[in-house]
Amino acid sequence: MKYIKLFELFETPQKVEFQFKKLSNNQYGYYFTLKDIEFGIYFDKFNGIWDRSYFRINTPVGKSLKSYDMANKIVSSVTYITNEFFKKFKPTILGIIHIPMENENNLDGTKLNKRAFINYKYLKNLPIIKSGKYELRYYNKWRIDPNTSEKIYGVSICLIVIKGFNGYIKLEHDQNYERFYPQ
Numbered sequence: 001m002k003y004i005k006l007f008e009l010f011e012t013p014q015k016v017e018f019q020f021k022k023l024s025n026n027q028y029g030y031y032f033t034l035k036d037i038e039f040g041i042y043f044d045k046f047n048g049i050w051d052r053s054y055f056r057i058n059t060p061v062g063k064s065l066k067s068y069d070m071a072n073k074i075v076s077s078v079t080y081i082t083n084e085f086f087k088k089f090k091p092t093i094l095g096i097i098h099i100p101m102e103n104e105n106n107l108d109g110t111k112l113n114k115r116a117f118i119n120y121k122y123l124k125n126l127p128i129i130k131s132g133k134y135e136l137r138y139y140n141k142w143r144i145d146p147n148t149s150e151k152i153y154g155v156s157i158c159l160i161v162i163k164g165f166n167g168y169i170k171l172e173h174d175q176n177y178e179r180f181y182p183q
Contacts, residue, residue: 013079013122028089030081031057034073041081043094050094052085054078071118079122082160086128092165096158112138112182116156120182123158134160138180139171156180 018032026045031038038057043050054074086094098116112120116138128134141155157171171177 013076013083013126014073016077016080018077018081018084028085030085032077032081034077035070039074039077041078043085043089045091048092050089050091052078052082052094052096075118075122079119079126082123083126083128086126086134086160092162092167093169094160096160098156098158100154112140112156112180113154116158117182119158123160124182126160128160133163135163136182137161137169138182139177140180141177143176 016032016034018030021029021031023029023042028043030041030043032041033039039054040057041052041054043052045051082094085091096119098113098119100113101115104113111117120136120138123129123136126134129136137159139157139159140153141157142151142153144150145152157177159169159171161169172179
């Protein structure tokens with residue numbers, strides 16, 4: 001029951017106060033604070049595709065971010081700000097890379113890694129997704145293990161794409177990526 005309640009938390013992004021800063025014509029920063037810890041979210045544009053990344057800023061020694069409550073608040077805040085970015089800039093494509101968590105090796109490719117799965121729980125409920133203006137497209141990247149010649153999965157990539165966009169997306173033409181449809 002505790003497990004179910006935990007993932008019920010990861011669904012609706014909650015409003016967060018933030019500061020916006022234009023860093024260049026192709027980079028914008030959003031900054032927010034949770035429990036005295038500062039976070040930054042960067043949206044960078046490369047070759048017409050936006051990328052989102054977030055990080056801690058000057059985290060005080062001893063501040064733990066590993067509690068479920070803190071993880072929920074961080075992902076919720078990042079998702080809320082992502083929606084604000086879409087409302088303001090209306091990008092065609094935004095990419096989000098999810099690296100595996102510690103001790104999460106050799107994913108079998110039939111599911112998202114943990115970070116991608118948690119993010120998916122929020123992203124699918126973004127107003128821009130629910131409105132039908134944008135859609136989520138997921139890809140798992142794999143490589144061949146040189147010792148066993150087996151596929152090794154790891155990185156999960158989410159694209160938030162304007163609905164109906166059929167332009168060139170490199171991931172759809174790269175044999176190291178497989179399209180994935182989360183449930």
